[in-house]
Amino acid sequence: MFITIILVSFFLPSLAAVAVIKVIDFKRRNFVNPLTRALRRPPGAQLGRELGSEQIELGFNVLELMWPAVIPILAYASIATQEAQLSTKWTMIVASFVLWAGLVSYSTYRLFRRVQRIRNLRLGYECELAVGQELDLLMLNGFRIFHDVPAEGFNIDHLVVGPTGVFAVETKGKSKVAVELGPNKKQFRVRYENDILRFPNHLDRTSVPQAIRQAQWASNWLSASTGSRTYVLPVLVLPGWFIENADKPKVPVIASGYIGGFFSKAVGGKIAPDHLQRIVYQVEQKVRDLPPGELVRPLPMK
Numbered sequence: 001m002f003i004t005i006i007l008v009s010f011f012l013p014s015l016a017a018v019a020v021i022k023v024i025d026f027k028r029r030n031f032v033n034p035l036t037r038a039l040r041r042p043p044g045a046q047l048g049r050e051l052g053s054e055q056i057e058l059g060f061n062v063l064e065l066m067w068p069a070v071i072p073i074l075a076y077a078s079i080a081t082q083e084a085q086l087s088t089k090w091t092m093i094v095a096s097f098v099l100w101a102g103l104v105s106y107s108t109y110r111l112f113r114r115v116q117r118i119r120n121l122r123l124g125y126e127c128e129l130a131v132g133q134e135l136d137l138l139m140l141n142g143f144r145i146f147h148d149v150p151a152e153g154f155n156i157d158h159l160v161v162g163p164t165g166v167f168a169v170e171t172k173g174k175s176k177v178a179v180e181l182g183p184n185k186k187q188f189r190v191r192y193e194n195d196i197l198r199f200p201n202h203l204d205r206t207s208v209p210q211a212i213r214q215a216q217w218a219s220n221w222l223s224a225s226t227g228s229r230t231y232v233l234p235v236l237v238l239p240g241w242f243i244e245n246a247d248k249p250k251v252p253v254i255a256s257g258y259i260g261g262f263f264s265k266a267v268g269g270k271i272a273p274d275h276l277q278r279i280v281y282q283v284e285q286k287v288r289d290l291p292p293g294e295l296v297r298p299l300p301m302k
């Protein structure tokens with residue numbers, strides 16, 4: 001009886017929470033979303049939904065740390081309610097402690113990794129959102145801006161289509177490390193040399209090749225879907241960083257504050273008006289793929 005009370009006291013709150021969610025879902029079945037057309041993807045749509053999934057899983061990780069507390073309680077209750085030799089009792093106590101310690105260590109590790117991933121996703125999401133908001137201002141100059149363009153196993157953060165060409169923009173959110181340059185003065189710099197980004201505390205050899213691959217994919221896709229050769233220029237944006245170019249860059253790497261000036265002057269190739277319309281149409285179909293309600297629904301965990 002004592003063991004039953006313990007189990008009920010631990011699991012009843014979880015069952016009550018599930019029951020409340022089910023009741024709310026049942027009541028909402030009588031209401032219909034007034035939106036009937038799929039939505040365009042906003043900046044950071046993929047990362048935002050991944051972040052939502054990870055935050056939900058974080059709650060389960062916290063619960064994982066609470067459940068092992070049942071083990072020593074059940075072991076004590078079992079020992080107290082039955083006659084057993086002293087050696088048998090000590091064996092049960094040690095076994096329950098080892099099991100408890102193992103579960104707590106494993107749950108703590110999973111919680112630590114989850115928190116790290118949430119921090120990285122939040123940084124990436126906020127940087128994509130900030131760059132997307134800066135890019136949206138280019139629409140005043142005749143550009144069309146598309147965000148979170150789905151591709152084959154990856155997403156292109158932003159696709160800029162306008163009078164100066166077509167650009168595949170990759171955003172990288174990197175935490176800053178301060179480099180002292182003088183009394184009470186700090187600067188944050190990244191050196192761009194030979195396709196390598198040299199941050200103060202690490203080297204990034206993957207971002208530039210990634211931007212090139214994504215632009216090449218977009219070029220091949222738009223060329224095939226529009227029926228006209230389409231060149232897509234890769235661009236890498238590092239929000240909040242000061243970039244030093246050691247040589248002529250193969251891929252433009254810019255800070256978010258230089259977005260307006262860069263795309264207004266960049267030369268990605270002249271595009272005929274009818275070709276431009278075909279490009280816009282194809283990309284529009286690509287990014288308008290979120291049914292109403294899907295945008296706020298977390299992605300399923302892998």
